[in-house]
Amino acid sequence: MPLQTTLTQVEQALAPVRHVMKPILSNPTVMGVWAALVIASVGTLWWDIRERNQALPSLMKGVWALVVLYSGPFGLTVYWYAGRTQISTDSLWRRGFRSTAHCYSGCGAGEVLGFVLLAGLLAVQSSLVVTAGTFSLAYLFGYALTVGPLMQEGVGFGEAMLDALYSETPSITVMEITAIGTDLLIASQAHVSDLLFWGALVFSLSVGFVFAFPVNAALVHLGVKEGMANPAEMGQRTQAQAAD
Template identity: 85%
Template sequence: MPLQELLTQIEHALAPVRHVMKPILSDPLVMGIWALFVLASVGVLWWDVRNHNQALPSMMKGVWTLVVLYSGPFGLAVYWYSGRTQISRDSLWRRGFRSTAHCYSGCGAGEVLGFALLAGLLALQSTSIVTAGTFALAYIFGYALTVGPLMQEGVGFREAMFDALYSETPSITIMEIAAIGTDLLIASQAHISGLLFWGALVFSLSVGFVFAFPINAVLVHFGVKEGMKNPAEMGQSQPKGQEQAAD
């Protein structure tokens, strides 16, 4: 079956999703309430990091900030479950969530930049060019978050790049197929000045996270990815007064 025919069939099958989500994601009241939830979630995150989780590395503080900016209360819940130094015990699920969040922060930045620049500011009409460009930026940003820290630890560029390609490509690919596909399904004709453009972009990011999580959990389970360090180990040196049990 030709690829174009397959994509057309998928689009027709998911048409009910588009009909439901378009009016929701273009509703000023709904998106305004969502924006307030996001701001409140970021405020809670920063309060918690400042008062209880200063031990987290600067990179992870940035990762969690982006995750919560992209996904609001959902991102905050992921942080609370898997990213705080107060977690009672680590697990495959928590490691999978942290690994997905790390990938998500970089790929999300690439996706936002790709759609905003190519489909928005440059107003490119070719869906294939916008899609390819956004995919490329998502891969670049996603790989950079792995290559950069490895090189800071003294790993050579070639080895760091090979490690990123080997460990990150499956999850980035699944994440972006889901995210970009969702965005195009809902708002392929939306303009950057329209609320639907941004609403669909935000929604698509969270869809990408959901699809990428099981892939990351499997990769962590089989040792393809190490998973991010257990934050509880970072918090062991904190004063007892700052420690809280959380599960």
């Protein structure tokens, strides 16, 4: 079956989703409330990190800031469950959430840049070009967030890149297929000046996170990914150093 035919069938099957979400994501009141919730969530995150979680590495502070900026209360809930030094015990689910958040922060930046630059500022009409460009930027940012820290630890570029390709490609692929597909389904004709453009972009990011989580949890379970360090152990080390 030709790819275009398959995509058309998928779009038709998901048409009810588009009809439901378009009026919601283009409603000024709804988006205004969402913006207020995001601001409150980011403020809560910054307060918690400054007052109670300074032990977190700078990288993860940045990761959580982007996650909450993208997904507001949902992102803050994920941080509270899996990212704080106050978690009682670590688990596969928490490691999966941290791994997904790490991937999400970089890929989300690539997706936002791709849609704003290509579909927004450059007004590219071809969905294929927008999709390919946004995918490329998402992979670039996602890999960079793995390669950069590894090279800072002394790992060579080739080895770091191989590690990123091996561990990050499955989750990035699933995340971006669902996120970019959602955005194009809902707002393929929207302009950067339209509220729907931004509403669909925000919604699609969180959809990508949800679909990528089971992939990351499976990769952590199989030992392909480590799932990021246990923040509770960082807190314990900080307390021990303060006691000394």
